[in-house]
Amino acid sequence: MEGCQMLVEIPQRGKSPVANDADGVQSLLTWKGRNRRLRAKIARTLTMSMADPSSPTALKGATTSAEDQEDAFLQFVEYARSMLSSNFDEDTDAGGCDGGDASAPPWSWVVSRILKSCVTYSSGVTPAILLSDLFQAWIEQRRYMTSKKKLEWKIPLEKRHKRMKLPHTVTIDSIYEKNFLSPSSVIEAVVIDTFLLPGTNIYLLSLGDMWSSCTIDLYLHRRYYDLVEFQILKKGREIFLTGCCLRSAMDGSGHPRLLPTEYLIVLLDEDQDEDALLLGAQFCSDSFSSISVDAFKNGISYSFYARQVILNKLSKCQYSEGVERKGVTLVDSEGVKIRFVLWGDQVLLANKIFSPGSMLALDKPFIAHIDDANITSQELCLEFGSATRIYMVPFTQQEEQVLISSTQLRSPGPKLSSTLCQNQGLNISQVMLPLDSQGSVDFKNYPLQLLVVDLRDKMTGVSIYGVVRYIHREVNSLDTIFRVKLEDTTGAIVAKLHFVRSWSLGHLGIGHSVFISGLTCSLNADKKLEVSWFEKDVGNTLVNLSCLPAxxxxxxxxxxxxxxxxxxxxxxxxxxxxxxxxxxxxxxxxxxxxxxxxxxxxxxxxxxxxxxxxxxxxxxxxxxxxxxxxxxxxxxxxxxxxxxxxxxxxxxxxxxxxxxxxxxxxxxxxxxxxxxxxxxxxxxxxxxxxxxxxxxxxxxxxxxxxxxxxxx
The missing domain is CATH 2.40.50.140 (Nucleic acid-binding proteins)
Incomplete structure (x- = not known):
């Protein structure tokens, strides 16, 4: 942490940070840490950019040359990316960050951070402020790669890249820093040790995670005690937790601990012999078609192994007034589908942890008839009962090679883009991107700017910078859907914006420049490309640059x-x-x-x-x-x-x-x-x-x- 701290006096929100770029240089010179060479280069570059009129960050008046007609915003984005790439490549220590990843930050990430700074400093920003914020944020983004303090346990690197970090995950270090933990947060932990509290029969788990130097103890819920005795919850086992509360230390001698939670999910790996044996012996004999309600009432328990297909919100029933209820559709090896219904606080599991494509192993679920206003037949469903335990085999994150088109290499700021490529020493003709269970490629971390001409079927996490050409609402739809035509230098595309309740973006009109992230591309029934955006999805943003006060x-x-x-x-x-x-x-x-x-x-x-x-x-x-x-x-x-x-x-x-x-x-x-x-x-x-x-x-x-x- 020490190498990543910055002693920069950040202006208060709403107050102007725009004084003199020299102030920003001086603040960067006070960057605390071992990396003096990096610190000096940042300050030197900022000083040169103020003195050099040809620099992308130099302050210039009105001109009419063809070069000045290029988009200055895009030029600064490319310049900032090249700065981050060259500095972190030159000095692998980079404030304590591992230099093994020499790639530049994704284009959409840099744009998002710049716009975030513009919103924070509404009266204007300078190159020094933007680069200072970007460097600090990029270091924080790379913290999980640091080698600051190694624990005795390690998760092999190849396993770390099999699944994505969950959106609502909090680190153990952050729990200590804030001395607070929201029950809706998720903890992705590894069991360091299991032990009995001295003088009691209460089990505690010592937990660590991949991003923290600290460990924390968890009081284990009694429904999971036999998993310790059968060596399932043991050293090195990965688990997911939600619904946790923090018991703060009452005096200086104690340590914070996590109170028991029912919502503990044990992660299994089909490639490990012990886990494969557990799955085969306990979960593969029962199927959804073999369920007998009479046998269940007579004390017979079932264990199922199935893939999660979809998460859907169930309508209210006579027993669920005021209680949230969701159904997770599961399909077993025979292709039979059934719903796993979650009530109240249990919905945290579906909202925070479950994901399409993951395998769920349900031990002793409660079997009932689903009560739903939209279902007339007596359909069976599974529920999270008092004896239910959940094991999970997360979806294995696959990757796909994606070719970089010539249009992207010729995107705005070509000189800066070519310099960036040279600094990285890479032949960036293709990149590896994550592939989900539906075969869609996630472009959230794509290195370059995506243009309209580059959009294809099965693309997710797409970010587009363009101009609104027309906008209107679909009046015949029950949902709040607006169609917006976005145009850039390569063409135009119509995007369907799905809002949670009503329009929430303020004044947006024709000719306004916007940045939108989280677009999904797919082919509709007519085999035409359809671009969608959902406000409810985590990380999806739409910013109207034209109306930014900064x-x-x-x-x-x-x-x-x-x-x-x-x-x-x-x-x-x-x-x-x-x-x-x-x-x-x-x-x-x-x-x-x-x-x-x-x-x-x-x-x-x-x-x-x-x-x-x-x-x-x-x-x-x-x-x-x-x-x-x-x-x-x-x-x-x-x-x-x-x-x-x-x-x-x-x-x-x-x-x-x-x-x-x-x-x-x-x-x-x-x-x-x-x-x-x-x-x-x-x-x-x-x-x-x-x-x-x-x-x-x-x-x-x-x-x-x-x-x-x-x-x-």
Whole structure:
């Protein structure tokens, strides 16, 4: 830990960290640790980037060269990746991190971290701040590879890569650091030792994990005592735990311990002789077709071995009011399917640990008839009873070679991409990516930027950076689904966005630049490529870059444009422009009722209710007064008519709708005149409509929108 600590004074959220890049260099010079050579190179590179006008991070004014028309945001992403790769390759110690993995961080990971910093520092970021955050985060990302302190036990490296770390896993080190453990957290542990508490018959397990230097003791639940006696829970055994509570030390002499939990899953390995013998002897004689309810009532117990196929939410039944209930569909070796039903706290197992493709060995499950409003027949199901124990053979993570296309090697920032490849010393014609049980390839850690032209069937974890060309809701669907057409330099694709309840992304419109991660690609019934995104899935994000407040003050992430450039160019990227207000006509300022969630206007239906023109939902109680206005902006190169609405219009007018409406008409016109000549820095997008049109038309014939503005 010592080699990975940074003594950087991070500004408070909402306060401006933008002062001078030299401050960021100085903060990096205080990076505590043994790796002085790496620390010096970071500071040296940042200093050179400020001095060198050709550097991707140098602060530059408006230009009109072809090179400056490239996307500065993508250029900085490539530059940051090359910096991380070259520094960690040059010094394998890298603050205590193992240098065995010389690859650069994935493109989507770098973009996500940069956007996270922009959200945190809303008033702007500098290259020093971004690179400082990136280096710190990349070190944390690689912590599991460190050799800081080795325990006596080891899990072979080849076994570590067989399965992915679960999304809700917490490390033992983090439990000690926070002195807290949520019952919904998952612990992936290895048994270090089993022993009796002195003077009692209470079993304790000493647990460690692959990412921590500490161990912790667990009071074992009594339903698992015989597993210790039969040498199943022994040294080196991997287990999953959830539903745990932490018993903190009451005085300085004690140590925190984990209290007993029923939700302990023993991991088995079919390649190990002992585990294969256990599975064959105990679980392979019974099948779902052999279940007899009468025999079960007479005391006969069953043990099943089956593959998890799907997890589904069951509808309410007469016994489950207020209790969450989920069913895990299992299929045995004969192809017979049955549901394993979980109730209440048991649902943690399904939500946090179970995964499609994994094998479950259920010992002594309770057998009942499923009570579901959608099922008319007396279907049998399995339940987690008082004597039930679960063994699991996790899905073995396969990998597939994926060729890197020429379009990706020619992605924005080609000089930086080629430099990155040279620094790594790799022939990056192909990469190995994880393959799931359905044959889909996970592109979450793909090294380069994926473009629209690269999308294929059976791709998951895809990240796309593009521009919205049109957006509308599927009004005939019971679910909240929006279709968004995303466009980049290679083409366009329509993505179906599935939301948990309602639209939750704020104001998003045509021409806005977005970054979306967690896309899934598949072929539909017509053999056409369909791209989907599910808000509920862990790690899926959608960020509207055009509306980020930090973008205006982060000169390393944009290149300033002038009015003449914006009016001539047909590019769809977001332009940052320093300009002045030429005029705002009184008749071009309108006050509208808008939906608070998305910012779009509302209309009154025939029954008097208010309907959002974008979400197509009743929005009574979620209505705000907003401006919708047209304004003429100008600089020394020309003039441009633009429109804006919502918070952006308020920022531009520097008055709230409530304050404006209270002014007499004459004073309103006089107030607008006082804004003439006001200097602004604005983010402008080209919101020309796609040929397919859009469900909402706010701007008429004005094709430029100001999506963010502030005084300059």
């Amino acid at each position: 973008l205006l003050n982060s000169s390393c992430l944009h290149k300033s444009s002038c009015i003449a450039d914006i009016s001539k160019l047909t590019e769809t990227k977001t332009h940052i422009c320093r300009t002045s207000v030429v005029s705002i006509e009184h008749h071009d300022v309108c006050l509208i009722k808008s939906h608070a969630i998305c910012g779009y206007p509302v209309r009154e239906s025939s029954d008097g209710s208010l309907i959002c023109s974008f979400c197509h939902l009743e929005c009574d109680g979620e209505i705000l007064d907003n401006f919708q206005l047209k304004v003429t902006l100008g600089d020394e190169t020309g003039r441009l008519c633009v429109w804006c609405t919502c918070q952006t219009a308020t920022e531009l007018l520097q008055i709230t709708p409530d304050e404006y409406i209270q002014l007499p008409v004459v004073e309103q016109a006089m107030y607008l005149c006082t804004l003439t000549g006001e200097r602004l820095i604005v983010a402008v997008v080209n919101c020309r409509r796609d040929t397919n049109g859009s469900s909402v038309d706010l701007h008429g014939d004005v094709i430029f929108e100001v999506v963010r503005a502030q005084k300059f």
